Amino acid sequence: MNGRTDQPLRLGVNIDHVATLRNARGGSDPDPARAARLAQQAGADGITLHLREDRRHILDADLSAVIDAVTLPINLEMAATQEMQRIALSHRPHAVCLVPERREERTTEGGLEVAGDDNRLREYITPLRDAGARVSLFIAPDEAQVEAAARVGAQVVELHVGAYAEHCAAGDDAARNAELRRLFAAAALADALGLEVHAGHGLNFDNVGPIAAIPEVVELNIGHFLIGEAVFIGLDAAIREMRRKMLLARM
Template sequence: MPHPSAIRLGLNVDHVATLRNARGGARPDPVRIALAAIAAGADGITAHLREDRRHIRDTDMARLKAEIPKPLNFEMAATPDMIRIALETKPHAVCLVPERREELTTEGGLDVVGQRDSLAPSIARFGDAGIRVSLFIAADAQQIEMAAQLRAPAIEIHTGGWCDAVVDGHTEKADAEWRRIVEGVALAKSAGLEVHAGHGLDYATAETIAALPEIVELNIGYFMMGEALLVGIAETVRTMRAAMDRGRATLKTRMA
């Protein structure tokens, strides 16, 4: 078993493709950024292939799978077309997310309770293909319990509400959202789920959440791409890795 202090950093490269697509052509290249991030210490790469292909494209997913030496996490809506592409691509993992064409970014967690009947066969198909499934959900007891009932190996807790409240200085809301996360990840761990987290994380919030022993993976993209414009992707990855390690060090202190 991994040491309880182990925590992985997954870099989401969607917005490298957003910048590329604003002008057309091939640059900046998401695969090149992914390789540089891995060289600097990222443990894996996440990319969301949306129905409207607003950033990542099919060829990006194929190249990421073929060219990166670390796990690829294929973020996707559970539609027949995306399921087909993911099964053909054979990434290390898929993360099933809700998706609305008009949204700017993923706005909330997947309704696993309401979509149980449609999600169950998809989770089973990916499992049969040897692809790890995670469900992107809110830190809600009903959603977490349903994820466990559906035998999804992992969940990713949506941290956007907490991160937004922290950044906006809404202390009471941030505290309430944080309590939900703490309770949710404990419940998920007790239910046998591998627990990831992501959405809206920056250096400070990543350091804070890395102190939760149940969480083994953080997936971060937009903030890190913005930082990379200033200092480069390698320095951004190293700084994020250091922030996560500082958070995890508090866990080691508590266990000592």
């Protein structure tokens, strides 16, 4: 494989925080399945949702409803637990992205520790792949983690760009550029090892450009910002503007 900036760049829209809004009050509104349909109409390439162990936003019924609502590929983010494996094998989403998960965190903090957990993750991944799911690991842009992801049988890595996003927000150009170099190097290594490269976490209109320009990255997964921006300009407009900025950066 060799990364090229003329590769198509897909946008996966994470609808978790539509469910967060619904759960803040209870009831059925706003509906995550409706958000998934709107995202599809706006040109999203896939729908991402994270079924957490504590069910703080997406619920089991939402997963079924979203699968029924759209024809787009579904990317199920989940912890590497037996419960989640059973759910994934039952629902058979297009892709499964294994993420670290701690109950006290607000959002997914840091990447999955793949290195040192090779045997367990290899055994965990095998039945998911056998069922037809593309298995992705959400990891830090670290050489050891990328190499471990290839060893355990993942087909995809999603690079955690949260540190980059934080440095952008803080206006720390030196730290931002250093993190960008790490991301470019990790993406190149992953591509050389035969892994498809995705990226996500903390991306917005202002910081997406340099990540979209990484040649080996073929998919960005963006959620919180798009759902927040939808409050002001609507989900359709938010998705279309994000796609525009991604395309400009790629060109």
